[in-house]
Amino acid sequence: MSVPLLVIGLALLVWALWSRVFRKATVNGPIVMTALGLLGGALLPAQAPLFLESKATLFFAEIVLAYLLFVDALEVRGSMRSHFTGVPARLLGIGLPLSLVLVLAVGLVLPLGLSIAVILAIACISVPADFSPETSLVRDERVPARVRRWLSIESGYNDGLVSPFLLGAVAFASAGSSSDAGRAFTVAAPAGLIAIAVGAVAGAAIGAAIRFADRRGWTEPQSMRIAFIAAPLVVFGLALMLQGNGFVAVFVAGVAVRLTRGTDVLVAAEIALLEDLSWLLNLLLWLAFGFASIILLSETYDWWPAIVLALVALTLGRFLPVLLALVGSEATAKERLFVAAMGPRGAASIVFGLIAANALPGEEGFLVLAATCMVVLGSVVLHGVAGPLMVRRLWPAKTAVR
Numbered sequence: 334m335s336v337p338l339l340v341i342g343l344a345l346l347v348w349a350l351w352s353r354v355f356r357k358a359t360v361n362g363p364i365v366m367t368a369l370g371l372l373g374g375a376l377l378p379a380q381a382p383l384f385l386e387s388k389a390t391l392f393f394a395e396i397v398l399a400y401l402l403f404v405d406a407l408e409v410r411g412s413m414r415s416h417f418t419g420v421p422a423r424l425l426g427i428g429l430p431l432s433l434v435l436v437l438a439v440g441l442v443l444p445l446g447l448s449i450a451v452i453l454a455i456a457c458i459s460v461p462a463d464f465s466p467e468t469s470l471v472r473d474e475r476v477p478a479r480v481r482r483w484l485s486i487e488s489g490y491n492d493g494l495v496s497p498f499l500l501g502a503v504a505f506a507s508a509g510s511s512s513d514a515g516r517a518f519t520v521a522a523p524a525g526l527i528a529i530a531v532g533a534v535a536g537a538a539i540g541a542a543i544r545f546a547d548r549r550g551w552t553e554p555q556s557m558r559i560a561f562i563a564a565p566l567v568v569f570g571l572a573l574m575l576q577g578n579g580f581v582a583v584f585v586a587g588v589a590v591r592l593t594r595g596t597d598v599l600v601a602a603e604i605a606l607l608e609d610l611s612w613l614l615n616l617l618l619w620l621a622f623g624f625a626s627i628i629l630l631s632e633t634y635d636w637w638p639a640i641v642l643a644l645v646a647l648t649l650g651r652f653l654p655v656l657l658a659l660v661g662s663e664a665t666a667k668e669r670l671f672v673a674a675m676g677p678r679g680a681a682s683i684v685f686g687l688i689a690a691n692a693l694p695g696e697e698g699f700l701v702l703a704a705t706c707m708v709v710l711g712s713v714v715l716h717g718v719a720g721p722l723m724v725r726r727l728w729p730a731k732t733a734v735r
Contacts, residue, residue, distance in 0.1 A: 336377060340369075340373045340377070340620075340624075341617065341620065343369075344366055344369040344370070344373075344616075344620050345613075345616065345617075347365065347369065348362055348365050348366060348616060359718055359721050359722060360717075360718075361717050361721075362612070362615070362616050362619070363465070363615070363616070363619040363679070363713055363717060364713055364714070364717045364718070366616050366617075366619040366620040366623065367619045367620070367622060367623035367626075367710070367713050368623065369620060369623065370619065370620040370621065370622060370623020370624040370625075370626070370627070371623045371624070371626065371627045372623075373620075373623070373624050374623065374624040374625065374626070374627030374628050375627050375631075388691065390621065390625070390687060391684065391687040391688065391691065393614075393617075393618065393621070394618055394680055394683050394684045394687060395569075395579070395580075395684055396566075396569075396614065397465075397611075397614040397615055397617075397618045397680050398463075398465070398492075398580060398680040398681060398684055399565050399566075399569045399579060399580060399583045400565055400607070400610065400611040400614060401463075401464075401465050401611050401615060401680060402488075402489055402565075402580055402583050402584040402587065403564065403565040403568075403583045403584070403586065403587040403607070403611075404587070404604070404607060404608055404611045405464070405471065405485045405488065405489060405584070405587070406485070406489060406583070406584045406585070406586070406587025406588045406590075406591070407587045407588075407590065407591050407604060408471075408472070408485065409482055409485045409486060409489070409587075409588055409591075410478065410482055411482060412592075413533065413585070413588060413589075416486050416490070416588075419662070419663060420479075420483045420659065420662050420663065420664055420672075421483055421486040421487060421490075423658040423659055423662055424483065424486075424487045424491075424655065424658060424659075424672070425486075425487060425490055425491060425494060426658075427654070427657070427658035428654045428655040428657075428658035428659075429460065429461075429487075429491055429494060429495070429654075431653075431654030431657065431658065432460045432646075432650050432651060432654045432655075433456050433457070433460050433495070433498065435645070435649065435650050435653065435654060436455070436456040436459060436460060436642060436645055436646050436650045437452060437453060437456045439641070439642065439645045439650075440452035440455065440456065440642055443641060445638035445641065445642070446638060447638055447700065448697065449505075450502045450503070450505045450693070450697070451502075451693070451697050451700050451701060452642075453498065453499075453501075453502035453505075454499060454502045454503065454689045454693065454701050455639075455642050455700075455701060455704040455705075455708075456498075456642075456646070457495045457496075457498050457499035457502065457685060457689075458499070458682050458685040458686050458689065458701065458704065458705055458708060459642065459643065459646030459647070459650070459678060459682065459704070459708040460491070460495060460646060460650070460651075461488075461491040461492045461495050461678070461681045461682065461685070462484070462487055462488050462491060462651075462675075462676040462677060462678070462681075463488050463492070463677060463678055463679040463680055463681035463682065464484065464485075464488050464677055464679070465615050465618075465677075465679035465680040465681075470484070470675060470677070470716075470720050470721070470724065471484050471485050471488075473721075473724055475724055475725075475728040475729075476671070476724055476728060477668065477728075479668075480664075480668050480671060480672060483664075483672060484672065484675065488681075489581070489584035489585075490581060490584065491681075492578075492580050492581070492681045492684075492685070493524070493525045493528060493578040493580060493581035494525060495685070496524065496525075496578055496685075497524070497525075499685055499688065499689060502689070503688070503689055503692040503693060523576075524576060524577050524578040524581075525577075525578050525581055527572070527575055527576060527577030527578070527582075528572050528577035528578040528579070528580075528581035528582035528585065529581060529582070529585050530577075531568070531571055531572045531575055531577050531582045531585075531586075532568060532572070532581065532582035532583065532584065532585025532586040532588075532589065533585050533586070533589050534589075535567065535568045535571055535582070535586050535589075536564075536568065536585060536586030536587065536588065536589025536590045536593070537589045537590075537592075537593045539560075539564050539567065539568075539586070539589075539590055539593075540589060540590040540591070540592065540593025540594045541593050543557070543560055543590070543594060544593065544594055554602060554603075557603050558602070558603060558604070558605065558606040558607065559606070561603060561604050561606070561607040562606060562607055562610060564586065564590060565583050565586070565587075568582050568583050568586040569582065569583050580681070615680070618680060618683070619713075622683060622709065625706075626706045626709075626710060629702055629703060629706055630703070630706055638700075638704075639700070639703045639704040639706075639707045640707055642704055642707075642708075643704060643707035643708045643711050644711070646678075646708055647676075647678070647708065647711050647712055647715055651673065651674075651676040652673045652674060653673075655669075655672060655673040655676070656669060656670075656673045659672065659673070667727055670727070671723060671724075671727055674719075674723060675716065675720055675723070676716070677712050677716040677717075677720070678708050678709050678712040678716075679709065679712065679713075682705060682708055682709050682712075683705065683709060685705075686701055686702055686704075686705030686709075687702075687705075689701045690702045690705075
């Protein structure tokens with residue numbers, strides 16, 4: 334246990350002490366931690382089982398994603414109704430399905446030697462956008478506020494929309510029966526609606542309770558910060574108990590907390606601990622992912638099918654469907670280009686990959702993990718480096734605050 338602790342501590346110190354230097358060189362935290370994880374995996378292969386314990390890693394990744402979604406939701410402006418109209422509705426209702434269809438079509442048309450269930454699982458893993466690899470993209474004030482809001486809403490809901498298809502693919506591969514896959518889909522499909530209801534009610538209740546206690550002087554600044562740490566855990570656990578999608582519920586709850594709290598912008602001191610904790614967990618996830626990836630990718634395997642699907646998903650699989658979805662929308666040409674190009678894959682893809690790998694039999698689970706590594710590592714490099722450069726190119730006039 335001492336070796337993993339040493340690796341984690343040294344990696345965090347490297348980022349903490351040279352973070353400004355890395356950022357000036359357009360190298361973000363996930364890139365640094367993934368690179369250190371890759372180095373650690375290459376130098377310490379004997380520690381592989383500690384990082385590849387899939388169920389423990391899955392649980393950790395789920396908690397990380399829940400916190401990241403909650404933090405993002407606290408910063409999303411607009412009512413719940415606005416989340417399902419305009420550009421967000423186009424991204425979720427047109428762009429996301431078209432991306433799934435395109436990646437699935439490429440997997441079926443090309444002679445990749447993969448089963449239909451594995452191709453569908455890989456498509457579900459590679460499509461959801463998630464800004465955990467580069468959170469500054471949705472916080473950089475050079476980017477128009479409405480564009481950041483669109484991207485935050487998309488990343489908050491898309492994993493909930495994709496999860497029924499992933500569970501259906503897993504059920505089909507495990508049982509080999511279309512009826513089992515159909516039953517899995519019908520069970521998973523309402524999970525999004527349940528999540529929205531749970532998130533809205535629980536988030537409003539938590540926000541009202543925070544506001545009530547604060548006005549009566551029952552709490553203290555330190556205790557208030559702890560309340561925001563506890564909120565995502567309560568909502569996530571409640572959603573799972575009621576058979577809802579925990580990630581969608583947490584995102585909706587974050588929006589509800591912000592609206593019910595009674596202030597348009599939450600006091601920075603209230604969520605400072607929450608933001609720091611979510612960022613720390615995010616860094617640890619990328620370190621573990623890098624460590625596991627080098628071990629997995631070092632195995633003898635024909636990688637070209639996973640590489641093909643990963644490249645398609647990260648480029649044309651995102652760019653063309655989103656551009657098509659935004660035709661005739663309120664977004665300007667510059668905004669359409671940015672939204673279409675910016676679709677990082679991170680914690681959501683890792684979580685989906687671990688879910689599929691745990692459920693799929695034998696070699697198929699390994700194939701999905703390999704594809705997940707290709708998609709996420711490719712996104713870390715592509716979006717982590719190109720994203721900030723694209724912001725500077727498209728909106729050079731303003732000075733970034735964060």
